[in-house]
Amino acid sequence: MTRPLHVLVVDDSPEDAATYERYLRGWPEWELSFTLASLGEEGAGQLRGTPPDLILLDYQLPDMTGVEFLLEVRPECAVIILTGVGDEEIAVQAMRAGAQDYLVKGRLSADSLRRAAQTALNTFALSRALTRAQAQQTELLGSITDGVLQLRDDLTVLNLNPAAQHLLGTHGDLRGESLLTLSWLDGTPLPGLLRSGQRGNAEVLTPQGTSLHARVYPGEQSLTVYLYDDSARREVQARERAHTRQLNALYGAAATLNAARTREDVQRAAAGAAPDLLGRDALLLLPGEPPPGALPDDARRWLAAGAQEGLQAGHWSGAPLVHDGQALGTLFLLGEGPEAPGAPTPLTATFTQLLLTALLRATLLEREQQDRQTLEERVRARTAALERSNRDLEQFAHVASHDLKEPLRTIGSFTQLLQSRYAAQLDPRAQRYMGIIVDGAHRMSTLIDDVLAISRLHARPSPPTRTDLNGLVQEVLRQLEVLLSDTRGEVSVGALPTLTVNATQFTQLFLNLIGNALKFHRPGVPPRVQLSAQQEGSTWRFTVQDNGIGVPTEYAERVFVIFQRLQTRDQYSGNGIGLALCRRIVEGRGGHIWIDTPDGPGTRLHFTVPVAPPRLDPEQPVFTPPVPVVEADRRPG
Numbered sequence: 001m002t003r004p005l006h007v008l009v010v011d012d013s014p015e016d017a018a019t020y021e022r023y024l025r026g027w028p029e030w031e032l033s034f035t036l037a038s039l040g041e042e043g044a045g046q047l048r049g050t051p052p053d054l055i056l057l058d059y060q061l062p063d064m065t066g067v068e069f070l071l072e073v074r075p076e077c078a079v080i081i082l083t084g085v086g087d088e089e090i091a092v093q094a095m096r097a098g099a100q101d102y103l104v105k106g107r108l109s110a111d112s113l114r115r116a117a118q119t120a121l122n123t124f125a126l127s128r129a130l131t132r133a134q135a136q137q138t139e140l141l142g143s144i145t146d147g148v149l150q151l152r153d154d155l156t157v158l159n160l161n162p163a164a165q166h167l168l169g170t171h172g173d174l175r176g177e178s179l180l181t182l183s184w185l186d187g188t189p190l191p192g193l194l195r196s197g198q199r200g201n202a203e204v205l206t207p208q209g210t211s212l213h214a215r216v217y218p219g220e221q222s223l224t225v226y227l228y229d230d231s232a233r234r235e236v237q238a239r240e241r242a243h244t245r246q247l248n249a250l251y252g253a254a255a256t257l258n259a260a261r262t263r264e265d266v267q268r269a270a271a272g273a274a275p276d277l278l279g280r281d282a283l284l285l286l287p288g289e290p291p292p293g294a295l296p297d298d299a300r301r302w303l304a305a306g307a308q309e310g311l312q313a314g315h316w317s318g319a320p321l322v323h324d325g326q327a328l329g330t331l332f333l334l335g336e337g338p339e340a341p342g343a344p345t346p347l348t349a350t351f352t353q354l355l356l357t358a359l360l361r362a363t364l365l366e367r368e369q370q371d372r373q374t375l376e377e378r379v380r381a382r383t384a385a386l387e388r389s390n391r392d393l394e395q396f397a398h399v400a401s402h403d404l405k406e407p408l409r410t411i412g413s414f415t416q417l418l419q420s421r422y423a424a425q426l427d428p429r430a431q432r433y434m435g436i437i438v439d440g441a442h443r444m445s446t447l448i449d450d451v452l453a454i455s456r457l458h459a460r461p462s463p464p465t466r467t468d469l470n471g472l473v474q475e476v477l478r479q480l481e482v483l484l485s486d487t488r489g490e491v492s493v494g495a496l497p498t499l500t501v502n503a504t505q506f507t508q509l510f511l512n513l514i515g516n517a518l519k520f521h522r523p524g525v526p527p528r529v530q531l532s533a534q535q536e537g538s539t540w541r542f543t544v545q546d547n548g549i550g551v552p553t554e555y556a557e558r559v560f561v562i563f564q565r566l567q568t569r570d571q572y573s574g575n576g577i578g579l580a581l582c583r584r585i586v587e588g589r590g591g592h593i594w595i596d597t598p599d600g601p602g603t604r605l606h607f608t609v610p611v612a613p614p615r616l617d618p619e620q621p622v623f624t625p626p627v628p629v630v631e632a633d634r635r636p637g
Helices: 014-025 038-047 065-072 088-097 111-145 162-168 185-188 190-196 231-259 261-278 297-304 346-425 428-458 469-479 479-487 503-519 578-588
Strands: 003-010 030-036 054-058 079-081 101-104 147-151 155-160 200-205 211-218 225-230 280-283 310-313 317-322 326-332 465-468 492-494 499-500 528-536 539-546 594-596 604-610
Touching: 003 014, 003 038, 014 030, 014 111, 030 038, 038 065, 054 065, 054 111, 065 079, 065 088, 079 088, 079 111, 088 101, 101 111, 147 162, 162 225, 185 190, 190 200, 190 211, 211 231, 231 261, 231 346, 231 539, 261 280, 261 326, 261 346, 297 317, 317 346, 326 346, 346 428, 465 469, 465 503, 469 479, 469 492, 469 499, 469 503, 479 503, 492 503, 499 503, 503 528, 503 539, 503 578, 578 594, 578 604
Parallel strands: 003 030, 003 054, 054 079, 079 101, 492 528
Antiparallel strands: 147 155, 147 225, 200 211, 211 225, 280 326, 310 317, 317 326, 465 499, 528 539, 539 604, 594 604
C-alpha cells in the first residue's frame, strides 16, 4: 500500500531536478508529487502554502546558499542538501542548520537518493516526536509531587518546584541562591556528588527526620536533582533486611540439620545455628546425658521433674522434643531473646521443629545402620555356609559320579564278558536280557555324566573371555561330524558376533542346540539347520531353526524342564537334560531362551545374549536352585 509524499525541489538546474524526479518516481512505497523552485526565495514562498514532506535543496542557489535558506526559513519537514562538490565543512554546517542528510550530486544514484530520503523522513519524524515528548515531560515535571531542582555548576538554584521546597523544608524562594545556604546539607553526601558533576544517587536525612533520596543528572550547562520522600521505603527495606537475614539463617540451619547423620551432629548444628538465627545460645541434651554446669538451677529442677511441657523462665526456655511418645532430646535456649516470657516466636517454633525432625532422622539412620550391620553379618555368615554347602555338593557330585559309575562299569564289563563267552550256551531270551542290562548300564553312565554337568553350573564359573563365536561354532560342528554324516544333515551358519562369554559353557550350549536339531529329524528327511544372529540394541538374538519333528505349542515352555521328554528312548536317545542345561547357561549370561512356532515344519529356537556381561559380586557364590521334576510326557534332551 503506497502513501502520498510531497517533494519540494529547490534547484536552479532543471536537469538535476528532472534527475531527482526520475530517481524517485520508481519508488514503490510512495505516491509522489513534486513542486519545483529555482530560487531560495521562491522555495520559501512554497513553504507558506502546503508544506512539503521532503525538500531536496541545492546548496548553491543563485540568491542564497542552502545553509542560509535553512537558517532563514526553518522548514518544518525533512531536508536533504545536494551539492556538486563533497565538502565535510559544508556537510557539518548543513546538519547544524537543520538538514537531515547531505549528498554529492556526482555520486548520486536512485538507490542512494531513496535511502537518503527514507532516512531523512525517519529522522525528521523522530525529531518531532522527541520535541513533543520533551514538551510533555516539561508539563509533567511541573505537576509531579517529587521535588525537582535545576542548578548551575556553582550550585546556584535556577529553578525548583513546590514539592522540592516542601521536601527541603524551605519557606522562601531559593532561585538565584546557592543550594548550600541550607547548612544542614553539609553533613550529607549530596554536596560532594553535586560538585563532582557526575550522575549518581545520595541519601539525605533532613532536620525533620525525613529520609530523602536524591538523584543527580548532569546536563551540558546545569544539574538536575530529583528528590522524593524515601522514609517508608527505607523502613520497609530495614524490615526486609532483617527478615532476609533471619530467612538466610533459617535456610542455613535447615541445610546443616538436613545433612546431619548422627544425633551428635544435630547437637553441634543446634549450638552453631541458634546465635545467628535466634540471638540466643542453644543447648540440646540427648536422653541419658547429664545436664552441663551452664544450665540454671531452675532449669535443672524442671528437667529432673520430667520436662513434659515447654517452659519460659527468665533468661532461659526449655522444650522437650518428643515423637510418638518417644523422648528424643530436650532443647534449652539461654540468654535474652526477642520473645516475651511464655510467648515464643514463630521462628523459635520453626527451629524447634527442625531439630525434632533432624533428631528423628538421625535416630532412624542410626537404627538403620545398626540393622544393616546386623544384616550384613547374617548375610556373610549365610554366604559362608552356602559356599561350604556348594563346595560339599560339588565334591559329593564328583564322588557320587565316580562311585556310581564304578559298579556300572563292573556290571557292563561282566555282562559283555558273559555275552562273548557264554552266548552260545544261552537261549535268545537270556541274550536279550543281557543286552537290556548293558544298555541300561550305558544309559545310567550317560545320565550320571549329564547330572554332573548340571551340578558344575552351580559352581563358580571360570572368568568369561572375548570369544569369536564363529570359530567356536566351527569347532562344535567338527565335534558333530559323525552325527552329521549319520543323518546326512547340513548346518548353515550366518555371521556371528564376538562376545565376552564362558567359552566352555557356550560350546555346550551350541553342541546341545545343533545336536538336538540334527537328532530330532523326521524319518527319511535329512536335517537342515540354520544358525543366525541379529543385534537388537544392546542385545544379540540368536536363532536356531530346523526342519525336524517340531515341538507342539503347549510344550514350548516345558521342554526346558530337566528330565522331560516328548518321545521314547527307542525313537530318540537322550535323558531330557540338554535344553535345561542350555537354559541355565543362557540365563546365567543374563539372557533368555524360548521356542516359537515357525511357518513350516520343524522347530525355531531363540535365545538372547546381552552385549555387556552381567556384573557379579566375586565374593557371592553362584547357586541355581534345582528345578522340580514335573511328571509329564517325556521330551527331547
